[in-house]
Amino acid sequence: MRYLFPSILLPLVWTTIFLQNTLAARILVIHALYSGSPLLTWRTAGEYFAQNGHHVHYLRWKDSHHHSPLPHENMTETVLTVNNKDGRFSYLTKEKEAGFDIPFDLLLQEGMSYTRIYYESMKTYSMFYSICDDLLGNKELIRQLRRMDFHLAIVDLVGNECTLPLTHHLGLPTVGFWGMQFASGETTLTTAFIPPSHAPNLLTKFGSEMTFPQRMVNTFAYVVSQAVVRGQCWILSGVVKKHLPGSPEPCSLIKELNGMLINSDHIMDTPQLLPPTFIRIGGIHIKKAKPLPKELDYWMQSAGDDGVVLFGVGYTINPKVLSKRFIQAFFQAAKRLPQKFLMKLEGHLENVPSNVKIMSWIPQQDVLAHNATRLFVNHCGLQGVTEALYHAVPMVGLPIFLDQGDYLVKLVKHGVAIPLDRQTATAEVIYQTLRRALNNPSFKHNAKRLSKLMKDTPDKLTPQERALQLVEYLVRQKGANHLKMHSRHLNFFQYFCIDIFVFVFTLLFTSYKLGKIVWRKVSSSKIQIQIQTRKESSLFRKRVGGKIEKVL
Structure with missing residues (x-):
C-alpha cells in the first residue's frame, strides 16, 4: 500500500510538467530609449511571469544606471547602444557605445513646463530617426529575435513607436505598456475613448472636473501632444x-495593438472607457514586504x-541634484521634530x-x-506614490518633473499629501x-481609505495576476483580434458621426x-390666379353693370 501513492503521484507530476511546458510562452519586452522606473516595474512583473513558467526576454537600451542581475533563469536580455562618439545627440553620453543621459539640469529648472517639455521632445526627432535606423537596419538582431520564436511582444510606448513595425515584421501580437496616467501622446491614437472634456x-x-477655460487648455494640450x-x-x-x-507606418500600428497594460489605477487616474483588452495594472511592481536588516529594523x-x-x-533621480540649500533647510526642520528621519542621499x-x-x-x-x-x-x-498608498502612508510631495505635479494635485485632492x-x-x-x-490624523485616515480601495478590486485579482491573465489569454487566442475595436478603421468624422x-x-x-x-x-x-380672377370678375361686373344701365 505504501508504494501506491508514488505510483499515482508520478504520472500526475509528469502530466503537470508537460502541461506547464506546453503552456509556457516566450514574451519579448521592448523598453523605450530611457525606461527608468518602468524597467524596475518589468523586472518585478517579468519575474512573476517567469515563476509561472514563461520566458521573458528584454530588449533595452543602455542607460546610466547600474542594474542588478536578472532574478530568474527564465529572464534574459539584449542591451543595445548608440554610436554617439561625435556627441551629435544631446541626451546621450558622448561615447561609441552611448546610453541615455538624463538632462537633470533642464528637468530641475523646467521639468514641469508644458511648452519646454514639448519643445525638447520635438528636438529629439533626429535622434529617434537615427536610433530607429540602427534598430531596423540591424538584420542580425532581427534574425536573432526571429529564431527565439516569441509568442507575444510587450512594448513601452513612450517615444518607442519605431519598435511597433519591428514586432509587426516579426508577426507578433503586440501589447502596449503605459507607465503613467493614461492620457496624452500615444494614448490619443489608441482605440480607447479619452476625450479632453474630462481626461486631463x-x-x-x-482634475477630471474642469471649468470651461480649463477644458480649452486641456483640448489644446491634447491636440499638441498628438501632433x-x-x-x-x-x-x-x-x-x-x-x-x-510594406510595413504600416508606426502611428497606424498603435491603433492595431492587441492590448494595453496601464500602470495606474482609478485612484491616481481618471475612469475611462477602455477596450476589453486594455487593463489597469497599477502596483504591479509591489512585492510582499520582507523583514528589514536587523540593524535598520x-x-x-x-x-x-x-x-x-x-x-x-x-x-x-540622483539625489545629488537636490540643492544644498534645500537639504540643509530640511535638516534644520528635522532636528526640531521628535521623529527619526531615514533619508536616501549621496x-x-x-x-x-x-x-x-x-x-x-x-x-x-x-x-x-x-x-x-x-x-x-x-x-x-508614480511608483513611490503607489507604494505609499498601498501601505497607507501619508505624503509630503516635492515634484521635480513631468507627471509628478499632476500626481501631487490628485494626492492633495484625496487628502493624503501636502505640497x-x-x-x-x-x-x-x-x-x-x-x-x-x-499631527493631522485626517491624512492617515484618508491614506487607509485609499489603501483599501486600491486592494479591493472587482475582479479580486492582484495587478500581477491580472497582467498574467491577459497575456496568457492573448497568447492562447493569437492576439484575440476579435476583441479589437472596429473604431480603429474610422477617421475623426466617422468616429463621432460628424x-x-x-x-x-x-x-x-x-x-x-x-x-x-x-x-x-x-x-x-395662386396669387396670379387670384389677380386674374379678380380682373375677370371686375370686367364681368363692368359689362353686366353697363347692360343694366342701358335697359334702365
Whole structure:
C-alpha cells in the first residue's frame, strides 16, 4: 500500500510538467530609449511571469544606471547602444557605445513646463530617426529575435513607436505598456475613448472636473501632444519604408495593438472607457514586504511612538541634484521634530542631525510597510506614490518633473499629501509642513481609505495576476483580434458621426430650400390666379353693370 501513492503521484507530476511546458510562452519586452522606473516595474512583473513558467526576454537600451542581475533563469536580455562618439545627440553620453543621459539640469529648472517639455521632445526627432535606423537596419538582431520564436511582444510606448513595425515584421501580437496616467501622446491614437472634456492631459495639473477655460487648455494640450507623436511617426515612416517595405507606418500600428497594460489605477487616474483588452495594472511592481536588516529594523523600532519619516526621490533621480540649500533647510526642520528621519542621499553632507540616518540605498517598499513609518517625503513619482498608498502612508510631495505635479494635485485632492516647493521652501516652512502632515490624523485616515480601495478590486485579482491573465489569454487566442475595436478603421468624422450629422443637416437644409422655392412658386401661381380672377370678375361686373344701365 505504501508504494501506491508514488505510483499515482508520478504520472500526475509528469502530466503537470508537460502541461506547464506546453503552456509556457516566450514574451519579448521592448523598453523605450530611457525606461527608468518602468524597467524596475518589468523586472518585478517579468519575474512573476517567469515563476509561472514563461520566458521573458528584454530588449533595452543602455542607460546610466547600474542594474542588478536578472532574478530568474527564465529572464534574459539584449542591451543595445548608440554610436554617439561625435556627441551629435544631446541626451546621450558622448561615447561609441552611448546610453541615455538624463538632462537633470533642464528637468530641475523646467521639468514641469508644458511648452519646454514639448519643445525638447520635438528636438529629439533626429535622434529617434537615427536610433530607429540602427534598430531596423540591424538584420542580425532581427534574425536573432526571429529564431527565439516569441509568442507575444510587450512594448513601452513612450517615444518607442519605431519598435511597433519591428514586432509587426516579426508577426507578433503586440501589447502596449503605459507607465503613467493614461492620457496624452500615444494614448490619443489608441482605440480607447479619452476625450479632453474630462481626461486631463500630462502637465496640465487638472482634475477630471474642469471649468470651461480649463477644458480649452486641456483640448489644446491634447491636440499638441498628438501632433508631436504624429510628427515623430511621420519622420520614422521613412526609416520603416527603407528597412521594412510594406510595413504600416508606426502611428497606424498603435491603433492595431492587441492590448494595453496601464500602470495606474482609478485612484491616481481618471475612469475611462477602455477596450476589453486594455487593463489597469497599477502596483504591479509591489512585492510582499520582507523583514528589514536587523540593524535598520532596530533603528526603526527605537523611534517609539513618534515613528520614522522616510525621505527619497526614487530610482530615476540622483539625489545629488537636490540643492544644498534645500537639504540643509530640511535638516534644520528635522532636528526640531521628535521623529527619526531615514533619508536616501549621496555624497558628503554637513550638519546632519542626530535623528537623521543617511543611506545611499533604501529598501523603500519594505520601509513603507514597516509599522514605524509615519510619513513619506518624496518627488511624487508614480511608483513611490503607489507604494505609499498601498501601505497607507501619508505624503509630503516635492515634484521635480513631468507627471509628478499632476500626481501631487490628485494626492492633495484625496487628502493624503501636502505640497512643498523645493525651490523656495525655508526651514520654517518645511518644519510646519512636516508637523502638519504628522499631527493631522485626517491624512492617515484618508491614506487607509485609499489603501483599501486600491486592494479591493472587482475582479479580486492582484495587478500581477491580472497582467498574467491577459497575456496568457492573448497568447492562447493569437492576439484575440476579435476583441479589437472596429473604431480603429474610422477617421475623426466617422468616429463621432460628424459625417452623418453633416449629411442629415445638408439633406434637411436642401429639402428646406427646395420646399421654400416650391412654396414660392405655388404661392406666386395662386396669387396670379387670384389677380386674374379678380380682373375677370371686375370686367364681368363692368359689362353686366353697363347692360343694366342701358335697359334702365
